[in-house]
Amino acid sequence: xxxxxxxxxxxxxxxxxxxxxxxxxxxxxxxxxxxxxxxxxxxxxxxxxxxxxxxxxxxxxxxxxxxxxxxxxxxxxxxxxxxxxxxxxxxxxxxxxxxxxxxxxxxxxxxxxxxxxxxxxxxxxxxxxxxxxxxxxxxxxxxxxxxxxxxxxxxxxxxxxxxxxxxxxxxxxxxxxxxxxxxxxxxxxxxxxxxxxxxxxxxxxxxxxxxxxxxxxxxxxxxxxxxxxxxxxxxxxxxxxxxxxxxxxxxxxxx
Numbered sequence: 001x002x003x004x005x006x007x008x009x010x011x012x013x014x015x016x017x018x019x020x021x022x023x024x025x026x027x028x029x030x031x032x033x034x035x036x037x038x039x040x041x042x043x044x045x046x047x048x049x050x051x052x053x054x055x056x057x058x059x060x061x062x063x064x065x066x067x068x069x070x071x072x073x074x075x076x077x078x079x080x081x082x083x084x085x086x087x088x089x090x091x092x093x094x095x096x097x098x099x100x101x102x103x104x105x106x107x108x109x110x111x112x113x114x115x116x117x118x119x120x121x122x123x124x125x126x127x128x129x130x131x132x133x134x135x136x137x138x139x140x141x142x143x144x145x146x147x148x149x150x151x152x153x154x155x156x157x158x159x160x161x162x163x164x165x166x167x168x169x170x171x172x173x174x175x176x177x178x179x180x181x182x183x184x185x186x187x188x189x190x191x192x193x194x195x196x197x198x199x200x201x202x203x204x205x206x207x208x209x210x211x212x213x214x215x216x217x218x219x220x221x222x223x224x225x226x227x228x229x230x231x232x233x234x235x236x237x238x239x240x241x242x243x244x245x246x247x248x249x250x251x252x253x254x255x
Contacts, residue, residue: 001093002085003248005064006078006199011234012099013066019238020062020245063092071121071168071198078202086206094248095203096211098241100233101166101193102173103216104183108162108190110219110229113240115156115163116212119145120189121197122167122182132185145200147211151251155211159243164190166212168197174223182220192220213240 005020007013067077078095085091097119108114121143125134134143144165156163167189173179182189196212203210217233218224 001248002090003062003094003096004078004081004085004092005062005096005098006074006081006195007064007066007097007099008069008074008195009099010066012237013064015234015237016064016098016241019241067195067199070170070194071196071201073198074195075198075202078199079205082202082206082208091206092208094211094251095199095208096213097193097196097199098213098237099193099195099215100217100230100237101191101214102218102220103191103214104179104189105219105221107164107188108216110216110227111232111236112216113159113161113236114166114191114214114216115152115159115161116147116166116191116196116214117149117152117156117163118165119147119196119200119210119212120165120167120186122186122189122192123169123171124197132181145197145204145210148209151209151247152211154251155213155244155247158247159213159240161213161240162190164188166190166196166214167192169194172223173220176221179221191216213237213244215240 005016007016063081065077065081067074074097082092103109103112103114121135124143125132126138135141136143153163165186165188167182167186169192172194173182173192191214193214200210215233215237217230218228
């Protein structure tokens with residue numbers, strides 16, 4: 001199985017690679033101009049271990065794409081990569097949206113990890129006198145993608161992560177009022193980020209399952225850059241993919 005992992009920026013891609021794989025072969029992808037693509041290959045178990053044993057991070061092939069910030073860039077980059085892979089008859093079997101994000105403090109404090117049980121377009125819709133209407137209630141599309149439950153839940157358990165909706169927003173929450181509004185509309189949400197729904201739309205167009213994994217760098221609410229812990233979140237993102245690797249291997253091996 002080939003896995004496409006989509007991040008917003010190169011620092012997130014580096015963290016994913018550090019956690020997931022023992023050996024990384026980064027290349028600038030000639031078929032994806034303007035994007036940074038890291039092609040990764042697992043070259044065998046650590047010295048002294050049994051080949052093929054669980055927990056070694058031996059996903060057979062992973063491309064890690066830094067597609068840019070926001071749902072539009074994420075959708076465009078993901079769709080391009082999937083279309084090229086399909087045209088070359090080497091399609092992906094799974095797409096993962098990954099990176100850091102904001103956490104709703106009661107569900108996902110800074111330094112924790114969230115695995116999405118739903119990928120939600122939280123601000124795609126219309127404002128009305130009665131409140132916000134999501135795009136699906138307007139009759140113009142879908143507002144939610146559901147990852148494969150067994151796989152996503154098993155990864156959440158392996159990571160010790162929150163298993164809850166992750167909201168995709170085009171504008172990061174920066175006030176208490178906005179955080180409260182999102183909490184009312186999405187009471188189970190654990191995190192917000194800017195790319196998951198775009199990645200999921202592209203994956204769905206190709207009929208490929210999608211996951212979202214987020215490490216929390218800051219609380220959702222009033223914008224306070226001094227309180228952000230980006231380095232810690234990137235470290236946790238690496239740890240998350242180290243723990244996720246054997247689950248992905250087992251899922252790949254299933255008939």
